[in-house]
Amino acid sequence: MKIGIYFCKCGGNVSGKLDVAGVRQRVAQEGVYFKDMDFPCSEAGQESIVQDIKAEKPDRVVVAGCSPREHENTFRGVLERAGMNPYLLQLVNIREHVAWVLSDPRQATEKAALYIRAAIERVKLQEPLQKTTLDVNLRTLVLGSGPAGLKAALTLAEAGREVVLVEKRPTIGGWPVLFDEVFPSLECGPCVLEPLMGEVLQGPHAEKIELLTLSQVTEVLGYYGNFKVKIHKLPRYVDTRTCIGCGMCLAGCPASGPDPLSFGLGERKAIALAFVGSLPNVPFIDPAACLRLNGRQECALCQASCPIEGAINFNDGAQDLEREVGAIVAATGGALYDCARLPNLGLGRVRNVVHSLQFERLASPNGPTGGKLLTAEGHPPKRVAIIHCVGSLDSGHRPYCSAVCCASAFKFNRLIQEQTPGTEITHYWKGLCVPGKRGHTLYEEALHDPRTRLVHYTDISQLDVANAAGGVAVRCSAGNGSAGVPPAQAKAGGTPALPVLGGAPAPQKPEAALFDLVVLCPALVPGPDTAQLARLLEAGTDRTGFFEERHGLVQSSKAKVRGVYLSGTCRAPMNIQEAATEGEAAAGNVLAALVAGRKLEIEPVVASVDAERCSGCMCCVPVCPYKAIRREPEKGKAEINAVLCSGCGTCVASCPIGAIRGAHFTNAQIMAELKGVLA
């Protein structure tokens, strides 16, 4: 076997620190040639090695220079251009790890030679490896149609990609379409969302988007580039193709049931539109409420009032659909922290205590009160308490800050003062968080409002919400509860310093006050289906329960498993702008990963199982964080999917009988190098 060594002198960086001729002498052996040069990484240097390899025709190449982290790919390219397999190369880092750290040239010379001799032993065992390719499906499945899902679907459709958009509810738009106004711009929620929703349904690229409402994924097979997904679609009982959305059917319906979109505050007819202006503009029948579907009565009043024959179909049934896609975007959204775990706050027990989503619905013109802020008794509230950090920043509940609740709370302040000017509002806060370039505006407005006051508490257990004569009593037993920044200070002129997380407010006596309405602002938590979906996608959740990112900072829109992308509040608590941007980011990642006319390249530095040796113990399966290993059902042996494998080699080390081979880092190769460095 002929081995060529190309030794980089690096313009004195290396040659000034050791004896190049001495290295040459120490590595000399049968079948090995040694060429030293300056800057082989330069264009001219690379070209001269290409020519030299063509002339010398070595079987293996060692480049002794700088870090493989810097130039391994450079010299792999050199080998390729010289007609060699790029994996027949070993780099030796004699600059960073020898020349630059040893001051004694004699030591540096010896050590450089030692590393090169070890590399010679290793490279002899290296094998030509081939990148393999795979055809991919360009269609994308988007799960969820809130701001993140809508933007992901629209961005992909705009690029000409087919999208299957799956939504659990009968309508699209997520939460914000249910809001009166959104922070910080105070635009109306539907005004922000409807253009996107309209584009999905009728826009210039709408034909690329297959919208499946009332649908959920039940099974995900396959992997990156070629998923096969099963979707369960519940019956709507109204034909979306023929219904004209006139709403005639609603009037006659004699039955009603709870309206999930008013979060327990209102009811809806058994046949209903989710709300005025909801899209798709096609009613649906709630089978739990409908008299006929419950077999209680031969009622057909809706059908009788419908001007389109056959649009309402009581025999509509659930469907199980199958779709093939190359990538999956999870945008299934979040939920509010369950306030039942904070019984002292009275939700569900004390009249006129609502959570933030219920308040949004009270304030929204498409909500149960038509947008009138009313107490359960039907009066506009004159005294409102808003409790921040419900379950947030609390190791007993949720340790994190959701970073949207304070901004919402100060938006509520504005909405209340707009509707019923003069309302006394008290914010009970633990930590204040109004990030972003416009996040402070509503906060400052509240601070300057003479009728708004801020009371600090340090632990949610210090608050007690109870029925009382004349309203709802909120007691704050805080030892150091206090006005964080008294409005008086704001009025005195100038902008006061923001009360900050961990700030030390001045001590104040315990206090109690009466209110007409108490609004809880709970932490954002993962949506109820997140864990189940994570299992189906094998994508993984982190300790907060949200989807876990491939890297939390620089690969946050990728899931741990390849081909699955994350966006919006199923990944982390965030606001509308962030969710929409994440939807676009996920779409961008899909477009970069799956390109028309380009096959998927599979890196060859991956693990593989020798089925003959594998005993089927499956010790390897749980150590793989990428779900790349599975039990092959027929023979019961482990099988590694090269598309999903990242080449870390942990499974290789975990196999008790050495049946897994880590390409380019085989046991034999590592042992040869080990032997070499200890020779």
Added chain:
Amino acid sequence: MSTGLKAPQATAAGAPAPSSVGGADDAAVFEPKIVAFLCNWCAYAGADKAGAAQVPFPPNVREIRVMCSGRVDPQFVLSAFEQGADGVLILGCHPGDCHYKEQNYRAIQRFRIVLALLEQFGIPAERCRFDYVSAAEGERFAKLITETTAAIRALGPLRAPAQ
């Protein structure tokens, strides 16, 4: 997995390794041979930073680059001792920093097995160390190598356990 260990050869006379890069053939000052398994993403990058910043560290270390500390098979460690290493280091990403999510935790779990194995072979646990170096910690890498070299030097050459 190796089934048995030959006598360590750290003190073998006439070993080809020159004394200046370790090896115990210099009776005056014992120069230990230390094998360091470095993960590509953190520890090896940290070593690169030590080099780039020209922070010196002793020549006694012999680095083996693996993609992840999770790749370090216990047999590599045993084999290193078998072939004359006086000490072995396994350096990976800090907890929570692993490029492969959590494989450094697997490496730690496996390291405990390694220590148990070493004990059975009569090799003191202090000759094998697991530690963390981030991609930014050049100084830390150099310090770890310097400290480990001094510690192993103080322990003296690894000799075959009494038969």
